[in-house]
Amino acid sequence: MALSTPDSEPRLFSGPAPGLRLVVLVALAIVLMVFDHRDQHLARIRGYLAAALYPLQEAVDAPSAASRWMSDNLAARERLIEENAGLKRELLLERGHLQRMAALEAENARMRALLDSTAKVGDKALIAEILSVDMDRLRHRVVLNRGSRDGVFVGQALIDARGVVGQVTRDRGSSSEALLITDPDHAVPVEIVRNGLRSIALGTGDLERLSLPFLARNSDVKAGDLLVTSGLGGSFPAGYPVATVQEVRGDSGEPFLVVTARPAAALDRIREVLLVQPPPAEVAAPPEDSPLPPPPPAATRTGKPAPAKPPAAAPAAVPAATPAPAATPAPAATPAAPVAPAAPAAERAE
Known part of the structure; x- marks a missing residue:
């Protein structure tokens, strides 16, 4: 069944005139736009x-x-x-x-x-870096990147920013080996800053401890004393910090004190060190075979200097005067004093 028929559609949009519908719609739109x-x-x-x-x-x-x-x-x-x-x-x-x-x-x-x-x-110093470390119980040694080509020599002292580190023991040309102050084979001449008491600090194999075994029981030393190099022996320049005294103990019946000190340098953390060269001696000792200067000429009783060779001329004058005592008495020997001027005459004759 058809839903719609041509008769049911609106009359406005039906029929054969689509143009009319367009005109109507346009007019309606214009009116709405105006309103x-x-x-x-x-x-x-x-x-x-x-x-x-x-x-x-x-x-x-x-x-x-x-x-x-x-x-x-x-x-x-x-x-x-x-x-x-x-x-x-x-x-x-x-x-x-x-x-x-x-x-x-x-x-x-x-x-x-x-x-x-x-x-x-x-002092004159050279900076060196540590290449390797040997921290065995009985061997505290380090290898440096400086050698004799850089001016390093055996026995040269090593320090860091805090104090003495050790000493060069072997030269390898472009590198060198150094012994730390805590090595059991190392010894440092030291003195106490407070009173100037001298002693020797020995290594113990412990990076945190040095020993001073040569202090008598009556020595003036106490905990907290600063130890510096004394300069004895010439290996270490004087005045560099070495350690600080930690313990002083006097055992009964022992003639020496038991003194331990803590190193001033950070031996377990060092990366760079200074190679210190001691300054040359200001006054050099004269050589043993140097000739002594001649003594000044002695003056005579008359105030005139004596002749340069009086012994050589005296024998020549004595024979000439020997016959005189034979013909003259003993008192006549007093005029022999004027014979002294004959010595220059004899020298002129020679």
Whole structure:
């Protein structure tokens, strides 16, 4: 059954005149536009229609909006992942640089301390780095990156920013081996700053302890005394800190005190050391075979200097005067004094 028939359609839109319908619709639109422009009669109607059509617009725009949102989120996620990875790499590099800067800062501080100690002592010094360490119980030795090519010599003293470290024992040309003051085979001549008492500090094999076994029971030493090099022996320049006395004990029946001291240098943390060269002696001793200067000529009774060779001329004058005592009496010997001028005559004759 047909839902509609040509007779049931509106008369306005039926018939063979579509142009008329267009004209009517255009006229109606113009009238509505004029009324809306002048009195805003259709503004409320447009608002209602927009509110009614908004869900439809959102439903139509939802697929494209969802597509844009997904693409933006995926792009932003990938970009964030890349940025995060880049930032992690930069952070790792910066942390590595920061660690290196911390090491350089610590090295700079050590160098400044070494240079400051060099300026304080005033002796000629050479900075050396430690290549290897041998801290066996009975062997405390280090290898330095300086040797005889750099002016290092056997017996040269080593110090750091705090005090005496050791002494060079072997030269290898471009490197050298040094013995620390805590080695059991090492000894340092020291003196107490407080009273000038001299002794010898021996290594014990412990990096934190030195021994002073040659102090008598009546020696003036107490805990806290600073020990410095005495300069005896010429190996260590005088005045460098060596250790601080920690314990003084006098056992009954023993003639010597038991004295232990803590080294001033940080022997377990040293990285660089100073090779100190003692200054040359200001006054040199004269050689043993140097000839002595001749003594000044003695003066005669008349105030005139005696002749240079009086013994050589005296025998020549004595024979000439020997016959005189035979013909003359003994008192005549007094005029023999004027014979002295004959000595220069004899020299002239020679």
